[in-house]
Amino acid sequence: MTFSSFMTRKEAFGFLVLAAVIFLVLPLALDAFRLNLFGKYLTYAFVAVGLALFWGMGGILSLGQGVFFGLGGYCMAMFLKLEASTPENTAIQSTPGIPDFMDWNQITALPAWWEPFNSFAFALFAVVAVPVALAFVIGLAMFTRRVGGVYFAIITQAIAAILTILIIGQQGFTGGVNGITDLRTLMGWDIRSEAAKTTLYFVNGALLFAVLMVAHYIRKSKLGRLLRAMRDQPDRVRFSGYNVASFKIFIFCVGAAFAGIGGAMFTLQVGFMSPTLVGIVPSIEMVIFCAVGGRLSIIGAVYGALLVNWAKSTLSESYPELWLFGLGALFIAVVMAFPNGLAGIWSERIEPQILRLFNRSKDDKTAPKRAPAE
Amino acid sequence: MTDDTSKRKSGDVNRRAVLAGGTALTASLFLPKSVRAQDYPTAEINTTGLAVTDDAVTIGILHSITGTMAISETGSVQAEKLAIEQINAQGGILGRKIDYIQEDGASDWPTFAEKARKLLVNDKVASVMGCWTSASRKAVLPVFEQHNGFLYYPTFYEGLEQSPNVIYTGQEATQQIIAGLNWVTREKGAKTFYLLGSDYIWPRTSNKIARKHIENFMDGTSVVGEEYYPLGHTQFNSVINKIRLRKPDVIYAIVVGGSNVAFYKQLKAAGIDMTEESPIVLTISVTEDEIRGIGGENIDGAYACMKYFQSLDNDNNIAFVDAFKEMWGEDMVIGDVTQAAYLGPWLWKAAVEAAGSFDVDKVREASPGIELTSAPEGYVKVHENHHLWSKTRVGRAKPDGQYEVVFETADLVEPDPFPEGYQ
Numbered sequence: 001m002t003f004s005s006f007m008t009r010k011e012a013f014g015f016l017v018l019a020a021v022i023f024l025v026l027p028l029a030l031d032a033f034r035l036n037l038f039g040k041y042l043t044y045a046f047v048a049v050g051l052a053l054f055w056g057m058g059g060i061l062s063l064g065q066g067v068f069f070g071l072g073g074y075c076m077a078m079f080l081k082l083e084a085s086t087p088e089n090t091a092i093q094s095t096p097g098i099p100d101f102m103d104w105n106q107i108t109a110l111p112a113w114w115e116p117f118n119s120f121a122f123a124l125f126a127v128v129a130v131p132v133a134l135a136f137v138i139g140l141a142m143f144t145r146r147v148g149g150v151y152f153a154i155i156t157q158a159i160a161a162i163l164t165i166l167i168i169g170q171q172g173f174t175g176g177v178n179g180i181t182d183l184r185t186l187m188g189w190d191i192r193s194e195a196a197k198t199t200l201y202f203v204n205g206a207l208l209f210a211v212l213m214v215a216h217y218i219r220k221s222k223l224g225r226l227l228r229a230m231r232d233q234p235d236r237v238r239f240s241g242y243n244v245a246s247f248k249i250f251i252f253c254v255g256a257a258f259a260g261i262g263g264a265m266f267t268l269q270v271g272f273m274s275p276t277l278v279g280i281v282p283s284i285e286m287v288i289f290c291a292v293g294g295r296l297s298i299i300g301a302v303y304g305a306l307l308v309n310w311a312k313s314t315l316s317e318s319y320p321e322l323w324l325f326g327l328g329a330l331f332i333a334v335v336m337a338f339p340n341g342l343a344g345i346w347s348e349r350i351e352p353q354i355l356r357l358f359n360r361s362k363d364d365k366t367a368p369k370r371a372p373a374e
Numbered sequence: 375m376t377d378d379t380s381k382r383k384s385g386d387v388n389r390r391a392v393l394a395g396g397t398a399l400t401a402s403l404f405l406p407k408s409v410r411a412q413d414y415p416t417a418e419i420n421t422t423g424l425a426v427t428d429d430a431v432t433i434g435i436l437h438s439i440t441g442t443m444a445i446s447e448t449g450s451v452q453a454e455k456l457a458i459e460q461i462n463a464q465g466g467i468l469g470r471k472i473d474y475i476q477e478d479g480a481s482d483w484p485t486f487a488e489k490a491r492k493l494l495v496n497d498k499v500a501s502v503m504g505c506w507t508s509a510s511r512k513a514v515l516p517v518f519e520q521h522n523g524f525l526y527y528p529t530f531y532e533g534l535e536q537s538p539n540v541i542y543t544g545q546e547a548t549q550q551i552i553a554g555l556n557w558v559t560r561e562k563g564a565k566t567f568y569l570l571g572s573d574y575i576w577p578r579t580s581n582k583i584a585r586k587h588i589e590n591f592m593d594g595t596s597v598v599g600e601e602y603y604p605l606g607h608t609q610f611n612s613v614i615n616k617i618r619l620r621k622p623d624v625i626y627a628i629v630v631g632g633s634n635v636a637f638y639k640q641l642k643a644a645g646i647d648m649t650e651e652s653p654i655v656l657t658i659s660v661t662e663d664e665i666r667g668i669g670g671e672n673i674d675g676a677y678a679c680m681k682y683f684q685s686l687d688n689d690n691n692i693a694f695v696d697a698f699k700e701m702w703g704e705d706m707v708i709g710d711v712t713q714a715a716y717l718g719p720w721l722w723k724a725a726v727e728a729a730g731s732f733d734v735d736k737v738r739e740a741s742p743g744i745e746l747t748s749a750p751e752g753y754v755k756v757h758e759n760h761h762l763w764s765k766t767r768v769g770r771a772k773p774d775g776q777y778e779v780v781f782e783t784a785d786l787v788e789p790d791p792f793p794e795g796y797q
Contacts, residue, residue, distance in 0.1 A: 031459060033495040037488065072544055094797050104575060106582070169573060177574045177605070179483060182514040192520050271516055274509065276484045316485075317492065318480040324440050 006220060011159060019167065022205045026186055032194045039201040039269045041304030041309035042208055044069075046262025048290040048301035049208075049215050055287070056295035058229030058251050060148065065259050065286045068131035070278030072260025072283050074174070077273035078114060079123035080183035080191075094227065099180070107173030114327055115175075115212075119289030120187060128257045135256030139249035146245070147232075157280055164279040166309040179274025204265045208302070211258050215298045225252060261286070282293050292334050294343025303342050379451045404701040409727075410470030419468060419731045420520075421768075425498040426732050431470045433458075433719075434477065434493035436504030436514070441481025442631075447506045447526070449663055450528050450715035451458045452702050453477070454503045457719035460697065475499060483513035494521040500527065500732045503718040506531060506577055507709070524734045529711050530658070530679040532579035533791035538738060541721060544714040545681050547580045552660050553766035553783050554679030555587050556792030557673075558624055558656055561597055561781070566598045566624035568653070570613065570629065573602035577628035580658060584626055586796045598622050603629070608636035614644045617653070627657045629633045635666050638672045648771075649675030656768075661709030662775060670775035682751040683769045683777040694750040707775065713750050720746055721756065753786070761789030 007015070042328050047065045054060045085354035087096040093103040093254055098110050116122045138159065169175045175181070185193070190196055218224050230237045230244055238244050260374045267273045276282065285308075293304020311330055417427050424556050425432035426484045435454055437447040457473045466472055486505065493499045494517065501524040502503055518525050519537040525540045533546035558780060562631050567588050571577025588595045597608045598620045601613055612632075619627060626760035629637045641648070641655070648655050655676040662684050665673055684695060684707060694716065699706050721744055729740035743757040755763045763786040769777025 033491060036491075040484075040488070092792065101575070104532075104579060169604060171578075172576065177507075178509040178512045182516050186517075190518065258629075270484055270487060272483075272487065272513060274513070276482050279483065313488070315490075316478050316480065320439055320476050323478065 003186030007216065009169065011216070012028070015209075015216075018208065018212075018299055018302060022208070023042065023202070027198075027201070032198060035201055035311060036197045036269060038306065038310070039204050040195070040266065041306050042201075042204050042302070043269065044286060044309060045302040045305035046211055046265070047255075047259045047286045048293060048305045049211055050258035051287060051290040052080075052295055052298045052301040053156050053215050053218060053363070054227075054248075054251045054255045054273060054303075055234050055290065056297070057231065058217065058227040058248065059275060060248060061150075061153045061254070061287070062252070062283075063153045063155040064160040064281070065255070066278045066280075067156075067160050068135060068256040068259035069282070069286070070167075070264040070273070070275070071131045071134065072127045072165065073267040073273040073277060074180065074263075075123055075126040075260070076264035076267040077180040077183060078117040079120060079181050079266065080116070080186060082110075082118050083186070084182060084184045098183070099175070101175040101178065102172055107172045107215035108167050111173055124264075127260050130352040131256040131260035131263075132253045135253045136249060139245075139252045143245040143248040143252075157283065160278060160280050160283045161232060164275045167275040175274070179272055179276070181272040181274075182222055183271050185246060186268065192271060197244070200265070200269050204269065207261060207265065212263065212298060214254070218251070219298065223251075235338040245261055248257075255331060281295060288331055295337075297343035300341055300343030300346075306356070307342065339351070342365030375445055383394050383403070389408060390727065390730075401619060404486075405525045406679070406692075409465060409469045413469045420500075420733065421731075422733050424499060424500045424732055424734075426791075427790060429470055430473050431467060431500050431560060431594070431732060432473045432475060433506065433722075434497065434499040434502040435474050436477050436479055436482040436486065437487055437500055437506060439476075442479055443506055443510075443662060445667075446663065446711070447479075449706075449712035450503075450506060452706075453496045453698065453712045453716035454719055455707075456484075456701050456769065457697055459701070461719055461723055466721050467523070467726050468732075472719070479505070481539040483509050485515055486510040487513045487736075487777070490523070491521070494518070496525040499523070500726075500734075501722050501737070503715065503722075505529070508574075509776075510569065511535075511540070520735050524722075524737060526715075526722060528718060528726075529713035530714070532576045533793070534579065536759050536761075536791050539734075541718075541741060542757065542789075542791075544711060544762075545722065545764065545766070546761050546789050547576075547583050548790045548793045549681070549761075549764065549766055549787045550679055551580055551584050552587055553787060554656060554677075554768055555584060555592065555626075557679075557768050557781050558654060558677070559592055562623070562651065562654055562767065564623035564654060565595050566620075566622040567624045567626050568597065568617055568620065569600040570627045571623060572607070572628065572633055572659075573604050576660070577602065577630070580628055583793065583796045586773040590795065596637050603633065604633060605633065607633050608768070610637045610640045611627055613676060614640060614646070618644070620644075622653050624656050624739060625655045627736045628659045629657075630659050632667075634660060635668050635672075638676070642672050648673065651675070661711065662707040662777065663709035663712070665771060665775045666676045666707060670771065671762065673771045674758075674773045676771045677780070678769050678771065678777060680710040680777075681708045681764045682769055683767060683779055684708045685769070685776050685779060686751065686767075687779075690748050690752065693751040710794040717746060717749055717762075725756075755786065759789060759791055761791060763788060 027035060047069050067231050078346050081099045083097045090096045095103055194303045226247055234244055289308050290306040291302045293302030312327055314325045334341060375786055397526055398611050411428055414427055420426040426541050435451060438444050458474055462471050477493060479489055486710040487712045503526045505514060506529050511527055520627050523539055526543055527540050530544040530550050569581045569584060571581050585597050655675060658679050660678050693707060694794050699710055724744045725737045727739045729736040741756050744756040746754050749763060757763055766783045766787050767779055768781040772778055
């Protein structure tokens, strides 16, 4: 695949604008505190990009992406917690050297399945592998039986609920409702300092771009075309000799991997992981990010995650008692007026204006590919 | 509530001060304090860049006012605002009016951490009144320790924590549990206990302490059952059947939130009449606030072990309840945590004045030994471990949703967040 077939000039322009926003505009315009907040918002963008792939393109709506986000986050949190739980730091406990919440729950030795998380390499591997493995099992069970549409959405939601209950119930091993808190260092590097948070923001941004490139590659490849075909006419694809289920499983696993990476970056930047990020509500919120951004557009998904979370923070700071209504109104307005989200606003309203201004003809008449540069 | 606070040597719990509280309250109402801001130049009392100006100091209020916890945390917000208003009416702190920035934790722990960071880093608040659940406290704790903030945390909780950046104005577990168990054994002759709770850290830790106390520190008492149910669980019939089978003298219940409503209604429906005391129901999780949801008639006769009840009959409390209702409405009820939240701004004021500075390090240093004789619960004092010395009381629920106080410890109970022999 040559570059021009990989990416049109318009698409390249969209990515460049996004890169400028993430790597130049935001770091220059924001102080360290706000930048860290935007870093947190960007971790949700990983999930939203995944959703744009398999919901927008593949037509598979998952209301349980928090599960994969959470699993990735927990894998990272387990490593960080073990590193923070040195015998010196935990001398006050009945059993020093194990995470504090285990001690509170009368567990006296580190459970065997926690042991591998002493290794950073294993933790990194698990951040992707655990969500993917679960997604594979779910996908295998659902898609090979041709469970789809609203049934699949409900089942993913149920899985989110089940995992939350499991985490809360097994509090001796997972930290329960409190989650895994008080994470301090990554290989001796203090992740709580401002410098570290800024570094993590850029690492996060770079990873997001890697994910975007993978997503874009999938969109442009034959696989992407197949996915769109499956979304609109699954039977025709099946009769053409393709195994629809395996493609769906694959793209679902890709989305889970993205979400897992996002979750791990969340843990690193926020400093803890808790079941409130795993359940049904955050999972649905993640779908909303994608819907606001425009579910057909992977770049739109990033803007959607940024805009919704930024609105959430700003509205709740200004109107602590009323902000939920404001946020609700935003969702309704976007979905009612712009079913294709921000990306739709861009491609339907703004882009034609610009093109007319520059007096250029539209070189690409396919689905909207770009989002506004805020 | 008046400005009757002073710093005293720690460890010296003077019961006379409790008696003196009443008289001092009346006296100082008519003696405006002549603290003027110019006596305390801003540059000297704020060396770390907090939000202190020549006429105002800004603090943060961080509770959930949306989401599932809002119903519990609203009382705390109201109490804190009342205390701030009263302090301002008296001339503020070091001649400065208290402004507050309120943030919504939205019942979501990451949001709590985000807002805590915002208050400390962006707004440079001098202290924060906030959090309710342990999960939210655990989420903000690293933020407070990193940015050297100062949090007043109002809820009774499981203990096992002692942060230099937090003052715990509620009871830690032993303060709430041990005196109540002693009382029910001594006064009611209870021998067997059935422990019950919602499944998270606070009920589990509390029941662990209760079990150790029942088994190791009292004579002839035993635990006949211990069970946990997920948060939000509403089917208690199976455990009620087990309870009937094992016939414990006491059902020790630490059920929280919405589960409470189902639990007490089902107890009543199953024919367990709590007014007849066989078995006795003793809880540490139902305050007047929760009774509003449960319905007074459903919990009539149960005992609760707290440090504060709205019905406490002392001058401080009568004035507090009146002021609270005047500000927030006649139909308000005030639970244990609401009162503890009310203490936050007052304890902070006393510590700042003792330190003569808003600097967090100096306020922290001045905090142990700070006394409040004008607290609605009576005399309280800050321990070196940042928890409060306070009394433990047992109240009996009445159909009108209030508690009748049937017992209180003679002395203040020492806070012991890491109790030896109970771990």
